[in-house]
Amino acid sequence: MIRLAATALLGLATLPVSADELGYEAYVDSPKRIKCLYGYVTAKTGNFDAAKAIFEDCVARWNDVYSMISLAQMYESGSGMEPDLSKSAALLKKGAEQPDDASYVSLARYHWGVALAEGRGVEADSVAARHWLQRAAAGGQEEAEEYLRQLDHSDTTAPITQ
Incomplete structure (x- = not known):
């Protein structure tokens, strides 16, 4: 069994793969939605131009x-670009307004x-x-519950409405 697994891995290692396919730039123009997750990794490695494009x-x-x-978050922190809190806020608002599901x-x-x-912003x-x-x-965001508690603590006269 171990020999079979090792043979399979060696077979994969011999497949022709270009360097372009291994870089994050390969995902910039990809039509596959999985690339959205690669954008996160791309940003974490410091390739902000590719992450922004993705x-x-x-x-x-x-x-x-x-x-x-x-x-x-990239616009807010200025990761690879000038900070722009207005653009950051506009993106957050757009995300918040999406359907519940x-x-x-x-x-x-x-x-x-x-x-x-x-x-x-x-x-x-x-x-x-x-x-x-x-x-x-x-929607289950515990951080939101905590932030609301902090708001309530700082302003005890502001009622929370449902």
Whole structure:
């Protein structure tokens, strides 16, 4: 059994693979949605140009919420680009407004609620912040519940509405 597995692995090692297929740039123009996850790894390795291109394409093709969040974080931190809190906020808002069944929508709602609460890239709006944080919490984001508790602690007169 071990010999069979070793033979199979050696067979894979002899398949012709170009260097381009191993680099993240190979995923920039890929029509496969799996590339959206590669964008994260690409950014973590410091290839911000490729990551930005991947995320932008995933947003344009599939309205991919994960890519919206990741690209927003790049704009906020200035990873590979000038920081732009307005662009970051716009992407978070777009992600938060996606349908309830979209992957990562609760996480986008959390980040959008925080941006509204702190005035990051948008005018601070505590009422709207609570709305989005409550929606995120309803979607299972524990961070949103904690942030709401912090808001309640800092402003005991502001009621939480459902």
